Amino acid sequence: MHTLCPGDIDTPLMRRPLDEARVNGTDGGRVAAIEAALGRPEDVASVLVLLASPVSAGLVGTVCTG
Numbered sequence: 001m002h003t004l005c006p007g008d009i010d011t012p013l014m015r016r017p018l019d020e021a022r023v024n025g026t027d028g029g030r031v032a033a034i035e036a037a038l039g040r041p042e043d044v045a046s047v048l049v050l051l052a053s054p055v056s057a058g059l060v061g062t063v064c065t066g
Contacts, residue, residue: 002062010038
């Protein structure tokens, strides 16, 4: 069994509160720093493809964080 814990991902659901924070006067630098730290959906997909492929047969009990 594998576990994937990607953290915050750059999606519309994640962008909405960041946009609202910026509009409501939150420091733009702080919002930009959070945006810069967001993971990309395609990176999560790449890990999932790897774990679902035959090349991962030797991986057991893997925890992937990001």
